[in-house]
Amino acid sequence: MKSMTKSAKGTVETPGKNVRAKAGLNRGILDNTPGERRRQLEYKTRLYGSVLIAVPPFRTSNTCGNPACGNADPESRLGCGRLFRCVHCGHEDDADHNASIEIEARARRTGGTVTNSTRSVPQTRVPATGRGRMREAPGPAHAS
Structure with a gap:
C-alpha cells in the first residue's frame, strides 16, 4: 500500500x-x-x-467449481486469461465466476460460522427493534 x-x-x-x-x-x-x-x-x-462469513481466498481461483469435481490444480488457470478449464473434469467457466462458486461452497461448508482472523464463533446476535441496536439471541450463554 x-x-x-x-x-x-x-x-x-x-x-x-x-x-x-x-x-x-x-x-x-x-x-x-x-x-x-x-x-x-x-x-x-x-x-x-x-x-x-469470511472465506480464506487461498486456491479459490485454482479450484474447480463443479460440485462433482472440486479438483485444485494451478494448471487449470495457465496464463492470465479469463477462462478456467479444469484439467481433471474439463469443466469450463469464467475464472471469476468459477472462483465465486468455490467461495460460496466454502462458506456453506462452514455451517453458518462467523469467521475472522483470530477465531470462529457462532452467530448469536439478532436485530432488536429499531435500526442499529442489537440484543442477545435466546439460547445457551456464550462465554468469551
Whole structure:
C-alpha cells in the first residue's frame, strides 16, 4: 500500500506530473483498504441481522467449481486469461465466476460460522427493534 500511495510531487530538478490527480487517487486508495471494507461489512451485517462469513481466498481461483469435481490444480488457470478449464473434469467457466462458486461452497461448508482472523464463533446476535441496536439471541450463554 505504501508504494502505491507515494507522492507524485517529485523534486525541484524533476517535478512530478499530474500531482493533483495522484493525490486524489491516493485518497481513494487509502479510504478503501481491505480492512476498512471488512469493518464496513461487519457493521452492516450486524445492523441488518445478517451473517458475514469470511472465506480464506487461498486456491479459490485454482479450484474447480463443479460440485462433482472440486479438483485444485494451478494448471487449470495457465496464463492470465479469463477462462478456467479444469484439467481433471474439463469443466469450463469464467475464472471469476468459477472462483465465486468455490467461495460460496466454502462458506456453506462452514455451517453458518462467523469467521475472522483470530477465531470462529457462532452467530448469536439478532436485530432488536429499531435500526442499529442489537440484543442477545435466546439460547445457551456464550462465554468469551
